[in-house]
Amino acid sequence: xxxxxxxxxxxxxxxxxxxxxxxxxxxxxxxxxxxxxxxxxxxxxxxxxxxxxxxxxxxxxxxxxxxxxxxxxxxxxxxxxxxxxxxxxxxxxxxxxxxxxxxxxxxxxxxxxxxxxxxxxxxxxxxxxxxxxxxxxxxxxxxxxxxxxxxxxxxxxxxxxxxxxxxxxxxxxxxxxxxxxxxxxxxxxxxxxxxxxxxxxxxxxxxxxxxxxxxxxxxxxxx
Amino acid sequence: xxxxxxxxxxxxxxxxxxxxxxxxxxxxxxxxxxxxxxxxxxxxxxxxxxxxxxxxxxxxxxxxxxxxxxxxxxxxxxxxxxxxxxxxxxxxxxxxxxxxxxxxxxxxxxxxxxxxxxxxxxxxxxxxxxxxxxxxxxxxxxxxxxxxxxxxxxxxxxxxxxxxxxxxxxxxxxxxxxxxxxxxxxxxxxxxxxxxxxxxxxxxxxxxxxxxxxxxxxxxxxxxxxxxxxxxxxxxxxxxxxxxxxxxxxxxxxxxxxxxxxxxxxxxxxxxxxxxxxxxxxxxxxxxxxxxxxxxxxxxxxxxxxxxxxxxxxxxxxxxxxxxxxxxxxxxxxxxxxxxxxxxxxxxxxxxxxxxxxxx
Numbered sequence: 001x002x003x004x005x006x007x008x009x010x011x012x013x014x015x016x017x018x019x020x021x022x023x024x025x026x027x028x029x030x031x032x033x034x035x036x037x038x039x040x041x042x043x044x045x046x047x048x049x050x051x052x053x054x055x056x057x058x059x060x061x062x063x064x065x066x067x068x069x070x071x072x073x074x075x076x077x078x079x080x081x082x083x084x085x086x087x088x089x090x091x092x093x094x095x096x097x098x099x100x101x102x103x104x105x106x107x108x109x110x111x112x113x114x115x116x117x118x119x120x121x122x123x124x125x126x127x128x129x130x131x132x133x134x135x136x137x138x139x140x141x142x143x144x145x146x147x148x149x150x151x152x153x154x155x156x157x158x159x160x161x162x163x164x165x166x167x168x169x170x171x172x173x174x175x176x177x178x179x180x181x182x183x184x185x186x187x188x189x190x191x192x193x194x195x196x197x198x199x200x201x202x203x204x205x206x207x208x209x210x211x212x213x214x215x216x217x218x219x220x221x222x223x
Numbered sequence: 224x225x226x227x228x229x230x231x232x233x234x235x236x237x238x239x240x241x242x243x244x245x246x247x248x249x250x251x252x253x254x255x256x257x258x259x260x261x262x263x264x265x266x267x268x269x270x271x272x273x274x275x276x277x278x279x280x281x282x283x284x285x286x287x288x289x290x291x292x293x294x295x296x297x298x299x300x301x302x303x304x305x306x307x308x309x310x311x312x313x314x315x316x317x318x319x320x321x322x323x324x325x326x327x328x329x330x331x332x333x334x335x336x337x338x339x340x341x342x343x344x345x346x347x348x349x350x351x352x353x354x355x356x357x358x359x360x361x362x363x364x365x366x367x368x369x370x371x372x373x374x375x376x377x378x379x380x381x382x383x384x385x386x387x388x389x390x391x392x393x394x395x396x397x398x399x400x401x402x403x404x405x406x407x408x409x410x411x412x413x414x415x416x417x418x419x420x421x422x423x424x425x426x427x428x429x430x431x432x433x434x435x436x437x438x439x440x441x442x443x444x445x446x447x448x449x450x451x452x453x454x455x456x457x458x459x460x461x462x463x464x465x466x467x468x469x470x471x472x473x474x475x476x477x478x479x480x481x482x483x484x485x486x487x488x489x490x491x492x493x494x495x496x497x498x499x500x501x502x503x504x505x506x507x508x509x510x511x512x513x514x515x516x517x518x519x520x521x522x523x524x525x526x527x528x529x530x531x532x533x534x535x536x537x538x539x540x541x542x543x544x545x546x547x548x549x550x551x552x553x554x555x556x557x558x559x560x561x562x563x564x565x566x567x568x569x570x571x572x573x574x575x576x577x578x579x580x581x582x583x
Contacts, residue, residue: 127517
């Protein structure tokens, strides 16, 4: 237990900023010892309350005092945190706060929630890994003219996630460095997840010769 | 120096699935890379929203052949989390057995393909022969060489009786010596080292920046394995070390895979020794309520993540997954930079790329 209450955590002021945290520090204020020390009697992983407190403080500092994270701990002790952001404006500061906590962007899920049309709302969930714990920041956007800032300047691997999101849903990602289509063929309509598109059109199944011809044709257009 | 752009397809990249690269060359060295995925986009995320949760188990098993057990088991874990279902302990162990069998076969396949790419056909044949022990074990126990159909919501749909457990234990014994021998080959054989050491290097800093996972990350010294960081199923009761290397090159990635394959043998033996008695599946399943959940697992290529959102019906509102290959592709820009054209197929195969998983 002594490792978890090491004095290192005492001189860590809140809110966090990059100047105060080195680039290689753990998201835990007091890095947990590897091996047996991180497993409790029930076999679950222990996260110090300080960790939960730090994430809450960083997000509240970045995205407003009313920002709350609801944590769920599963049977193995693994934490998942859920935080809803009221608007796209809060996303960028919140993402920066997660980056300062050494979070890794794990996945981005855009979706039309249940009764989306009725409520006129859509959601995008940004899932971050914090050394084994998963923090999901969900931003609620209007159904029409949805815009979110690009997180690619903060998390390089957000590039593909956002390119995929932009082609499947009617969302504009502002400031993406390379907003080309990623997976979908140009013959498909924009945002097929929000339109009725026949499955065979959607998948655009073709032979390898046809694929190769298409790639070569694309190369000629670029030249 | 001349600058030139070339297109490479699956034949030139030595891939069995279609993926196209647009490579910018400076002389005969790679300067930049554009990956063009989506050539076999199957619209799987579109389909899963039009299938009920049970049908999706079958559909997701067909997402990828090499990690075919990771997809349904992680999806089931997400459904179980939403519904608060605790799976029986025996099922946790049997899910781990299925995952580890697939891991050995997947890692060996990757190492075999790379041996073939560098012209070591004898080694290629040897690795595939060793892998065949696992293929036959899968066929004997699950009735299929690739898709195991091992998972259901609430548990598993296969059992190991005394005979099949003894058979599997025998196969594990048979794997040990060849796996140790292969590790030494990939570690020390001068012909292999000449082609793999110092080739396709990804530094630890770049690995963090590109957020790569799995053996690609562990070969750069990043100590991250979902089985340790976010334990699930039986892994909190099984002993193993996270396989780590520091060089970040093609050789290091293969050594991580071979060390993991050897550890998977030990994990399967631990599961067989400690297999708890009891049911295979929860007896009665509750209705799946409205909710959302994240489930993660360590697939052969690294962290696999599922997000499930439900509305109380048996169709998902959204089911999204992110495969480990997803980030590894873009990191090829770093691994290939400055490499001669001739090394491209080897380096591409060293990330153990999965196109079926990426395109979906």
